[in-house]
Amino acid sequence: MRKTHMANPNDFCLLLLNEIQKLEQSLTYEKFLEWTNPENMHKSEVELSLPKFKLEDQYDLKSVLSSMGMPDAFDMNTSDLSGMSGNMDLVLSKVVHKSFVEVNEEGTEAAAATAAVVMLRCARITTRFTCNHPFLFFIMHKQTRSILFFGRFSSP
Known part of the structure; x- marks a missing residue:
């Protein structure tokens, strides 16, 4: 349906x-x-x-993103997020996806x-x-x- x-x-x-x-x-x-x-x-x-009903869940995406080719983004020595800040001082520590669906x-x-x-x-x-x-x-x-x-x- x-x-x-x-x-x-x-x-x-x-x-x-x-x-x-x-x-x-x-x-x-x-x-x-x-x-x-x-x-x-x-x-x-x-x-x-x-x-x-209401369903909620949360997922830590660090291991998923690392396995998909983004391990450097989480490494303090190799992270290059200079496109976001203009310098090399940023590193990802965690990426979380949270979702919910509510039907009433x-x-x-x-x-x-x-x-x-x-x-x-x-x-x-x-x-x-x-x-x-x-x-x-x-x-x-x-x-x-x-x-x-x-x-x-x-x-x-």
């Missing part, structure tokens, strides 16, 4: 299957793009039952971006979409189809 709002640059997508582990094992970016392609979807009114009655909030939750309307038949077991969710930038946030909710 994909929830969209014309004024917002992001979509909130839900993948709800009975066997979530099989979904996770087979999910690829290419499959995700195919499943969320507007040409493969149809608009319909949906009665959505979704639990309120008012919509979806992710970091500083807000995606409003809106019903898609077309047919008179209302489909029930009840998230009462684990599901995957994505917040996707509509124009580039880039995944901004990805998560798994396991509690319901």
Whole structure:
């Protein structure tokens, strides 16, 4: 299911299957793009039952960035961040990425971006979409189809 709002640059997508582990094992970016392609979807009114939740996490990126070819940025002897300060007195000590996603009655909030939750309307038949077991969710930038946030909710 994909929830969209014309004024917002992001979509909130839900993948709800009975066997979530099989979904996770087979999910690829290419499959995700195919499943969320507007040409493969149809608009319909949906009665959505979704639990309120808030997920937060923090990652220390020093080892990741070092392994990707940036070890010198963290070394006092070899760091060259002169493009930022004009001299050689800067060195990275830590790089941290922190993110959160909150879903409540008012919509979806992710970091500083807000995606409003809106019903898609077309047919008179209302489909029930009840998230009462684990599901995957994505917040996707509509124009580039880039995944901004990805998560798994396991509690319901």
